[in-house]
Structures are given as C-alpha cells and as structure tokens.
Amino acid sequence: MRTSTCRWRLASAAAAAIVGAGVIAGCGSAIEGTAQQNDSQAAEYAAEATSSSVAASSSQKAxxxxxxxxxxxxxxxxxxxxxIDTYNAFIDAANAxxxxxxxxxxxxxxxxxxxAEGxxxxxxxxPAELTGLLTDYVNNYRDLAAAVDGGQRGDNLNTLASRGDELSDSIRAACPTS
Known part of the structure; x- marks a missing residue:
C-alpha cells in the first residue's frame, strides 16, 4: 500500500508542476490591441486628486x-x-x-x-462667538478705567468689576485650550 500512495503523491506533484508551468506560460503571452486612455476614469481621478488637495489645504488652514x-x-x-492683579492692588489700597x-x-x-486695547x-x-464677548469686555474695561480715573468708589466699581469678571470667565470658556 505504501508504494501506491507514494506513486500517487509523485503523480499529483508532477501534474501540479505541469499545470503551474502552463499557467505561468499563459500569463507571459502578449495581448493584442491598442492601449487607450479611459477619459472618464482619468477625469474622476483628477477630480479626486484635486478634492484631496483642497481638503489638505483646508485642513492646514483650519x-x-x-x-x-x-x-x-x-x-x-x-x-x-x-x-486684575493691578486693579486689585488699587482696591486694597483704597480700602485701607x-x-x-x-x-x-x-x-x-x-x-x-x-x-481693553489689546x-x-x-x-x-x-471667530464670531468671541467677537461679541470681547467687544463687551473692551467697553466694560474702558468704563471701569474711566470710573477709576473719575475717583468713583463703591457700588459702581463693584458692578463694573463683577461684569468684567463675568466676561473674562465667558471668554476663557469660549477659548480653546491648546
């Protein structure tokens, strides 16, 4: 039994080698015809390349x-x-x-x-979401500076300073972190 199994394996291996050689030989033959550009595929490729380039540029800009x-x-x-540190030093001096x-x-x-000027x-x-907040901040700090220069004390300064703190907090919250 062993001999017939060996023969069978040898015959199978030889047949596989012949088929494999035939496949390789078949792939090596020339194909007749003239190469032609596929204009629709070329246009599609060009559009994809342009779109990819625009997307990369847009990403860099963002x-x-x-x-x-x-x-x-x-x-x-x-x-x-x-x-705020400078303003608080003034308030501490005024309170004392x-x-x-x-x-x-x-x-x-x-x-x-x-x-305010900065x-x-x-x-x-x-962006628009910060523009409005900063405009309010600028106006508030200008008003607070005028009140300090005008010698005002008490409630008016506290109201303006509190509004400035609220605006600063809102701006910080709207700003992205690194």
Whole structure:
C-alpha cells in the first residue's frame, strides 16, 4: 500500500508542476490591441486628486486658524490676569485708605485701558462667538478705567468689576485650550 500512495503523491506533484508551468506560460503571452486612455476614469481621478488637495489645504488652514486663536486666547488670559492683579492692588489700597491709593488708581486705569486695547486689536482675527464677548469686555474695561480715573468708589466699581469678571470667565470658556 505504501508504494501506491507514494506513486500517487509523485503523480499529483508532477501534474501540479505541469499545470503551474502552463499557467505561468499563459500569463507571459502578449495581448493584442491598442492601449487607450479611459477619459472618464482619468477625469474622476483628477477630480479626486484635486478634492484631496483642497481638503489638505483646508485642513492646514483650519489648523493655522486654531493655532492663532489659541495664541490670542492665551494672550488675553495672561493680560487679564495682570490687569486684575493691578486693579486689585488699587482696591486694597483704597480700602485701607493708603497713601499710594492715587498712584495705584492711575496704574489700574492704565492697565484696564491697555487690556481693553489689546482685546480690541485681536477682535478682527477671532471667530464670531468671541467677537461679541470681547467687544463687551473692551467697553466694560474702558468704563471701569474711566470710573477709576473719575475717583468713583463703591457700588459702581463693584458692578463694573463683577461684569468684567463675568466676561473674562465667558471668554476663557469660549477659548480653546491648546
């Protein structure tokens, strides 16, 4: 039995080799005809390539715009923090009736105006959801600076400062993080 099984395996292997050689030989023969461009496939390919290029360009533009927005928001947060510190130093001096209250009031008014101008300068480069908030912030800080310069104390300053805090918080919330 063993001999017939061996013969069968050898015969099968030989047949497989012959068929394989025939397939390889069949693939190597030339095909007659003339090559022609498929215009509809070429147009489809060109449209896909253009669409892909436009999408990549759009993606790069969106990434650059987001990076600019993050930069503007970071500058706003830094400037707002410094402005609030200067304003709070004025309030502490005014509450203590300190001798340097006038100097700290002037420094606070300058800081408030600078923060308002910095925010105002960034408005054109920002998306609509931040433009309105920053416009309100600019107007509020200008009003607060005028109130400080005008020697106002108490409720009016507290109202303007509270509104400024609310606006700053809203802007921070609307800003993307890195």
């Amino acid at each position: 990434a650059a715009e987001r990076e600019e927005l993050v930069t503007q928001c970071t500058m706003f947060v830094t400037r707002a923090g410094e402005t 009736d300190a001798a340097d209250t006038g100097a700290k009031a002037s420094a606070a008014a300058v800081a408030l105006r600078a923060a 925010a105002n300068a960034s408005i054109p480069s920002l």
